[in-house]
Amino acid sequence: MSQNDDNDFLTGPVPEPDAEPTAAERAHAKTFADLVDKTLAGRTPPAMSADDRALLEMATVIRAASGKVSLPEATQRSLVEDALRQAVGGAGAKDVVPITRGRTRRWAPWAIATTSTLVAAAAVIALVVRTPARPAAPGAAAAALPTEWTSRPADSLFGPISHDRAGDASTRIDTIFADRLDGYRERELGRRVK
Amino acid sequence: MKYVLCLLVLIVTACSCNSPSEPPPTTHTAEPADAIDQNLMIALSKAKNFHHKAKVYMSDGNVAAAIASVREILSLQFPAGAPEAEDVRNDARALLAKLLLGQGQLDEAMSVVTEGIAGSQRKSFFVANLYTVKGEIHEARAALVADDKAKATAEKHAAIEAYDASNAIDTELQKQLMESK
Numbered sequence: 001m002s003q004n005d006d007n008d009f010l011t012g013p014v015p016e017p018d019a020e021p022t023a024a025e026r027a028h029a030k031t032f033a034d035l036v037d038k039t040l041a042g043r044t045p046p047a048m049s050a051d052d053r054a055l056l057e058m059a060t061v062i063r064a065a066s067g068k069v070s071l072p073e074a075t076q077r078s079l080v081e082d083a084l085r086q087a088v089g090g091a092g093a094k095d096v097v098p099i100t101r102g103r104t105r106r107w108a109p110w111a112i113a114t115t116s117t118l119v120a121a122a123a124v125i126a127l128v129v130r131t132p133a134r135p136a137a138p139g140a141a142a143a144a145l146p147t148e149w150t151s152r153p154a155d156s157l158f159g160p161i162s163h164d165r166a167g168d169a170s171t172r173i174d175t176i177f178a179d180r181l182d183g184y185r186e187r188e189l190g191r192r193v194k
Numbered sequence: 195m196k197y198v199l200c201l202l203v204l205i206v207t208a209c210s211c212n213s214p215s216e217p218p219p220t221t222h223t224a225e226p227a228d229a230i231d232q233n234l235m236i237a238l239s240k241a242k243n244f245h246h247k248a249k250v251y252m253s254d255g256n257v258a259a260a261i262a263s264v265r266e267i268l269s270l271q272f273p274a275g276a277p278e279a280e281d282v283r284n285d286a287r288a289l290l291a292k293l294l295l296g297q298g299q300l301d302e303a304m305s306v307v308t309e310g311i312a313g314s315q316r317k318s319f320f321v322a323n324l325y326t327v328k329g330e331i332h333e334a335r336a337a338l339v340a341d342d343k344a345k346a347t348a349e350k351h352a353a354i355e356a357y358d359a360s361n362a363i364d365t366e367l368q369k370q371l372m373e374s375k
């Protein structure tokens with residue numbers, strides 16, 4: 001690099017802010033612009049002055065901070081995973097979940113909760129709509145009951161009622177009562193024996 | 195949202211647990227609806243006592259009290275659907291009608307009989323007996339209107355019809371009884 005006043009930051013004269021750039025300054029700026037372009041294109045010169053290197057690094061940082069430079073996605077993911085791995089410690093580093101798998105894990109509780117709800121709802125519906133066990137039909141039980149133990153018409157106790165006995169209801173009620181009492185006692189005693 | 199869903203799961207599960215489940219299996223003895231039970235025996239016992247009470251009143255010449263006692267039988271509570279209830283009430287009506295007939299209350303007697311016939315759910319010897327008593331009432335009416343030949347004849351015809359109806363029921367039921375033996 002030339003040793004003119006433009007490069008002497010410590011002792012050289014400071015130009016006025018509104019002063020026209022000199023030819024040397026223009027040439028210096030052009031040279032530095034080329035240097036920046038080469039660096040961004042990956043063709044950094046192997047040797048340069050310390051001042052130019054400092055300026056070049058500053059220019060690179062400013063450009064990156066402006067958002068115009070982005071890393072490839074794989075590189076970004078690798079950097080984030082490395083950072084996470086370092087954050088959780090070396091021993092558990094292998095347990096760090098990649099970003100893509102983490103998305104699946106985020107949905108897992110929802111899926112489990114939904115499935116559980118559906119199963120519980122199905123159980124409730126099954127409880128409500130299922131056919132209840134029906135008790136044995138009364139007729140079936142009655143069929144097994146002896147006739148003498150059942151309430152029934154009293155015709156068979158008397159047959160046709162003759163004209164002269166038409167008002168003899170008192171005798172007939174005695175007969176009916178006695179007959180039904182026999183059946184009732186038999187039934188009750190039979191149940192107690194069992 | 196996730197917590198709301200979890201809460202819903204808990205509520206639904208709790209509801210499932212609290213739903214009325216089937217009662218534990220227990221052994222029950224059969225209690226058929228038509229079995230003779232205590233209520234039937236109580237009703238029959240009361241009817242029996244009212245009849246005996248009426249008999250005592252009649253033996254004492256107190257027919258009005260006897261009639262009141264027999265009327266009590268008509269309002270006795272029997273177990274629902276018990277066939278004995280209709281038989282016992284119809285028999286009480288027959289006795290009541292005869293007592294009223296003896297008191298000369300022919301219209302009241304006829305009313306008691308016709309109500310019994312109309313209210314019966316099946317043919318029975320007790321219904322046939324009501325037709326018999328109805329025939330007796332028509333005979334009594336015929337005797338009362340003997341001066342009016344046409345009315346007397348009509349009552350006699352009605353009496354014959356009532357006796358025929360009684361016989362028809364008796365014949366039908368007796369046939370059924372013979373076939374069932």
